[in-house]
Amino acid sequence: MKVHVMPPSGLALIHSMSSTQRWSEKAWALLQLLLMASFSQAEDPVCRRIGDPEIPQMFKDGDIILGGIFSFHNAWKNRQDTYMHKPLPLQCTSFNFRGFQYAQAMLFAIEEINNSTDLLPGISLGYKIYDACVSIARGVRVALALANGNEVVSAPSEAPCTRPAQVQAIMGETFSSPCMAIATVIGPFHIPMISHLATCACLSDKTKYPSFLRTIPSDYYQSRALAQLVKHFGWTWVGAIRTNDDYGNNGMATFTEIAQQLGICLEYSVSVFRTDPPDKIQKTIEMIKASTSKVIVTFLSPTELYVIINELAQHNLTGYQWVGTEAWIFDSESAAVDRHHILDGAIGLSIPAALVSGMEEFMLNVKPLNSSSNEMFTEFWETLFSCKFTQSKSSTGNQRECTGHEDLTGVQNSYTDMSLMPIFYNVYKGVYAAAHALHVILSCNKTCNTKVQLDPFTILQHIRKINFKTKEGDEVYFNENGDPPAKYEIINWQPTENGIVDFVTVGLYDASLPADKQLTLQNKSLIWAQNSPEVPVAVCNEKCPPGTRKVLQKGKPVCCYDCLRCAEGEISNITDAITCVRCHPEFWSNERRDACVKKEEEFLSYEEIMGALLTAAALFGTFMTAVVALIFFRYRQTPIVRANNSELSFLLLFSLTLCFLCSLTFIGRPSEWSCMLRHTAFGITFVLCISCVLGKTIVVLMAFRATLPGSNWMKWFGPVQQKLSVLGFTLIQVVICILWLSISPPFPFKNFKKFKDKIILECALGSAVGFWAVLGYIGLLAMLCFILAFLARKLPDNFNEAKFITFSMLIFCAVWITFIPAYVSSPGKFSVAVEIFAILASSFGLLICIFIPKCYIILLKPEKNTKKNMMGKETPKAF
The missing domain is CATH 1.20.1070.10 (Rhodopsin 7-helix transmembrane proteins)
Incomplete structure (x- = not known):
């Protein structure tokens, strides 16, 4: 905002106007305040961001700054705005270890790059990481803070307030709906945004989200993989539950489309959200209870999954075969929440396993005293050990005091669990993608050209073209939609004797292969619902045997049908035949109507x-x-x-x-x-x-x-x-x-x-x-x-x-x-x-x-x- 000094003659004019027009007392007081502000800054014109500054939860200076948006909290305190004063900042609650792990993965990658002599030599990467608090509105707000910065910038009276973007790329967000909102806002500025877990296929639309990329495959492929997996086991009559957001709705829509093409019918398809009233959740449970299908396909975020399984546990509804997505199928926290073993035997798709050397040790080596400049570490430590630092604003006398030297190796919770290492690896690859693009732009060899003016659009174009291998040997590149190659592992939840769930890889899905070879199951024994070794049956009707054909039942889906015997002279030699095939004129159907036999030739012979x-x-x-x-x-x-x-x-x-x-x-x-x-x-x-x-x-x-x-x-x-x-x-x-x-x-x-x-x-x-x-x-x-x-x-x-x-x-x-x-x-x-x-x-x-x-x-x-x-x-x- 450019502010100019007003001369004294102007004051007289305004005073005259105010007298003749008889302004109210409050209006006149406000005008006086504005004039005083003009006089005080007349000699030092500046550009200032409107509104309260957004302070990052984690930050570090560097030659080049990367931004990060993760949800360090799962909820926020509700408040009633009176519109009589400016709303207070959002107060986030319920610390989220997963979000903190994603941020740590980003820090590990930055630290590794800064210590490298091959990638960006002589260049230090800094970071600004914000807490989105699972709020779409806050996610957009902090994204704008990353793009604008909070600094006061001096500007000549004849020049506009312009400067380069504060960050060269943004890592995050975690979920699809916030990514859609953020990518829509920062897209016109061409700031690259690289998500590690947002899978909605809608984000592949480059006309709407031109600067969005991701290191996790799109649900375009996951939906197809789920449909093929369901078809592989002969399940044609299934239920479907989805999160009522862009991730769940778009993913389930694609699954439904492909499922119909494969002859799979949905007995029901319902949406849930964490803030739904209890009566709506209860209706969903009643629908599951009344259904005949025992297979449930989900496009659920972990939070919505917890709501459903807790309700099912209260109704003692077990024996359902769950089919899940990468959002929860490989998450040990989901298994820990499932105390009644409702999800035992679940099968679904997961990001291929990955092990990044040094990352686990980095995450477990967190020391809040070494990170005093970042308050987020303090809250993390207090939540992890259920204690309070004496200098903490929220400290009370009822909790023990934190020393900062507690032993992290003996803690068993979601933070110390590294089952989501493939997702952490996605964050790691996103940081390296940005670094490789910067390496090319700065013409780095043994040194980098620091005089190059960095432009977000140029960085975005180079990120789209990068193709490199990580130190683990995985190839990283993006297609024209900003998506990586789609590969999934098929995971089966197999409970062990001590009650801990073992996530067993039982197959693979590779979208780059021909259609008939994309899905492969390994020769491993699978455990199904209620620890059964037998594959569950999920059909509206039993299969029509050879010799019959399917006839749809009026008013019901195509998977519900009657089996009619083929007419004379017609056969069906396959199961679930849609039509009967008429035999060649020289042949006739046998008694079972499953084969054509040569007709008896009749003529008057000497033998009869x-x-x-x-x-x-x-x-x-x-x-x-x-x-x-x-x-x-x-x-x-x-x-x-x-x-x-x-x-x-x-x-x-x-x-x-x-x-x-x-x-x-x-x-x-x-x-x-x-x-x-x-x-x-x-x-x-x-x-x-x-x-x-x-x-x-x-x-x-x-x-x-x-x-x-x-x-x-x-x-x-x-x-x-x-x-x-x-x-x-x-x-x-x-x-x-x-x-x-x-x-x-x-x-x-x-x-x-x-x-x-x-x-x-x-x-x-x-x-x-x-x-x-x-x-x-x-x-x-x-x-x-x-x-x-x-x-x-x-x-x-x-x-x-x-x-x-x-x-x-x-x-x-x-x-x-x-x-x-x-x-x-x-x-x-x-x-x-x-x-x-x-x-x-x-x-x-x-x-x-x-x-x-x-x-x-x-x-x-x-x-x-x-x-x-x-x-x-x-x-x-x-x-």
Whole structure:
């Protein structure tokens, strides 16, 4: 602030104004005070920071100053502001050993660098460390104090109040929410801020927090690692508790997103904060108690964790499997607070173990008498040994007096516990990162260029680019978001016999590896909740076994489902299948619906009973036809054989033999040749057979007409014409069959539609027109033959066989008329059997009706086998 001296004439003017405007007495008194201040400083213009000065809790001068913000206290005294006077400074309470340890880690690193001849030679590092008292407002306030300083700076009347920043980098803060507030305030000044424990992924946003860096991985990676860890153990139904701040809310939001992608559901997700009223904490406990999941994933700060486990202990709620973050999973103080062993068996992620040589000895070598300039050491010593120094402002007569020479080696508390050495190591690496950047800027070799004007922006740019190894061999660098490489150890809480928790490393997580190799668990036995060696089960439903699929329950999360058996023809061969997979058409699902088995191929074979019976019937018909042919050949000179053109009779017997034999082509596995042969052979042989019967029928009619006076019908239908008619009728069928085979012949076909679990091997017709043309032509000849035979059935000669042909045609037509619906409705191989039966039945009908009566006369009634008897007249009989 620049203040100028006001001349005396100004006083007169103001006095005149005050008189004419009649100011109040108080206003006039205030104005007089201001004028007096102006007169007193007129000769010495200065720039002064407005407000009360902030005195650091730890400080040391040096060539270059580093700042530090840690919470040396966990709470503060509440006060009621009346707004009648300026608020008093925040009074912090409840000394925090962890915050003091972080500060000691920073001091150790600075001391080590100052004693080094390789890093910043000839340059001494100083420090100013403030107590944030877990208050965001105080954190911002002390950050501004680090940036501005409290010194009074003289300034010429014509120059503004400008000077370099008081500190070149700030170490801290510990938690995410204060870091967000502080980084927002100091970001425009480009002062580097390096946190050791703030993990919120939101801090990676360089547009909002341009000067923020950290030596601990972002929760962006930790959330993913937690989700993969939960998935690894098959936990798909979990509860979630988070701290109601930026750390908890952002971390749990990322975990929830990744968990959903991995098929993990949250039964509940609640937030808590240390200042929540008891009824809200009670609702959280009731929700945990009512839940079915026994696995709880946490994004909790230690303070909120203590609140939850204390409440759970009061309700005697144990047996929950806790999954934690680095905030508490490796903290022995958390284990010490858990007196009821609620957290036993907990598993979670921790910063990889580290051991910095000399740091533990440095921390345990604290002597308040050697640090008299820093009051914080005095309070630390008093809290550690529960005593008071005589010169202490808070000393009372009820406590023993501190000597300053108490033995620290015999103390067992959170300060002497070095389980958080990885976090202390993060503070150590942050200080070294700033030192290495300064080393480069000052062009240090054996000496440093002290004339370089340090600029926070330049320091920030160099810190982002640094890449060095610590004396322990760990590589330190930052990515474009100011984050270090993400590596975690997987820690399991294993209680020992004496009740002390042993933090056992059981695995590793490395985000730099491929996704399938990031999480690795070592071959170590894990202890789970209630000291169980068995992995807890955390599912809304039991897994759906192979052969079933998941069906979501209405109104419930995706992890709650029913298991439905796969439909016929579908399978699922994995656990928790979402859908069932349909089998290939040649396969079918087994009884358990977990595998596709090859469908049974069905066709009419010789091995099965039906195929064997039909084969026997065909061979028997062939044998009968052969016997009849032998009889006719043996008695070929007898009148009954010669009466109806013996050549047509033998040709008919030959065609019947072919009809019986062609039925065999329908039996057996269909092939390309058998499919073409079976229908064409059947069509041609039956036309040949019907043509012969038709010829015989015409012969009967012509013979009767020839007996009439003046008739010469027989000369028009003699033996030659009979043979030509048979040949002509047959050739027509041959042409139809040739056209059919040429255009679209029958072919073997696998029918998957008639039966679900069988493959019907059949012969596809190819051209349906060809098939029905063949059958239609046979039917046409059969109907013509039947009509002619029917007309000739009552002719008077014993010689007349028209009535036997009529019977045979009647059977033939009846068989093939009933064949059509039976063929169409019969499934699978039965349709082939129906066709074979129709062929055999019609063939047997022709054989029996036409030839058996003649064989009967030839063999059993030879006396009737005479020309006289054949020419005799008989009384016609009606049918």
